[in-house]
Amino acid sequence: AQKITQTQPGMFVQEKEAVTLDCTYDTSDPSYGLFWYKQPSSGEMIFLIYQGSYDQQNATEGRYSLNFQKARKSANLVISASQLGDSAMYFCAMRESTINNDMRFGAGTRLTVKP
Amino acid sequence: SQTIHQWPATLVQPVGSPLSLECTVEGTSNPNLYWYRQAAGRGLQLLFYSVGIGQISSEVPQNLSASRPQDRQFILSSKKLLLSDSGFYLCAWSGTGETFGYTFGSGTRLTVV
Numbered sequence: 001a002q003k004i005t006q007t008q009p010g011m012f013v014q015e016k017e018a019v020t021l022d023c024t025y026d027t028s029d030p031s032y033g034l035f036w037y038k039q040p041s042s043g044e045m046i047f048l049i050y051q052g053s054y055d056q057q058n059a060t061e062g063r064y065s066l067n068f069q070k071a072r073k074s075a076n077l078v079i080s081a082s083q084l085g086d087s088a089m090y091f092c093a094m095r096e097s098t099i100n101n102d103m104r105f106g107a108g109t110r111l112t113v114k115p
Numbered sequence: 116s117q118t119i120h121q122w123p124a125t126l127v128q129p130v131g132s133p134l135s136l137e138c139t140v141e142g143t144s145n146p147n148l149y150w151y152r153q154a155a156g157r158g159l160q161l162l163f164y165s166v167g168i169g170q171i172s173s174e175v176p177q178n179l180s181a182s183r184p185q186d187r188q189f190i191l192s193s194k195k196l197l198l199s200d201s202g203f204y205l206c207a208w209s210g211t212g213e214t215f216g217y218t219f220g221s222g223t224r225l226t227v228v
Binding site: 031033035048086093103106 | 122125147149156158159161164168203206209212213214215216217218219221224
């Protein structure tokens with residue numbers, strides 16, 4: 001079963017505006033981590049932000065914040081004040097606390113920032 | 116600090132030729148190591164992961180194999196490449212536990228012709 005769902009294949013945002021990229025997840029593990037990565041056209045995977053399942057507050061890293069709604073099992077990425085350099089693929093991922101806890105990735109959302 | 120090196124960056128190989136992609140990690144010991152493949156514009160498909168020397172787990176049966184001859188070295192191989200092996204290959208390492216994210220190499224873009 002799909003554990004990470006990103007329902008937006010593509011998104012457009014005007015420069016300087018905020019944008020929310022959706023991510024829902026499925027797990028029965030009470031302890032897990034949620035991650036967002038950015039992949040520009042060069043292909044490198046850049047870590048953006050992390051949220052632990054027991055964290056009480058939403059994670060923030062500069063212009064990135066994670067809107068964590070545990071009961072709804074959603075972990076949306078919010079990018080404030082979009083810049084042209086934010087145009088990229090964005091992947092949501094989850095890692096559970098099981099022994100062979102490899103990370104599971106969503107299908108990704110391609111964000112395009114318009115000037 | 117920890118760094119991960121992956122090479123080559125690009126590779127064009129004929130069908131039926133062998134393949135060897137190498138990934139090494141510095142600055143940590145006993146890392147978890149991973150090989151992913153990504154088709155153009157698509158998500159990441161986990162191919163292999165390793166939690167220790169000589170320990171390889173395969174997620175998808177395929178034309179590829181992986182080996183971990185040293186603690187911080189992970190190699191992706193094929194004896195005979197297929198056209199369908201084309202894609203972007205990413206190596207990654209992590210610690211053990213759900214709080215550890217992955218650190219990725221810069222990737223290898225493989226085109227089989």
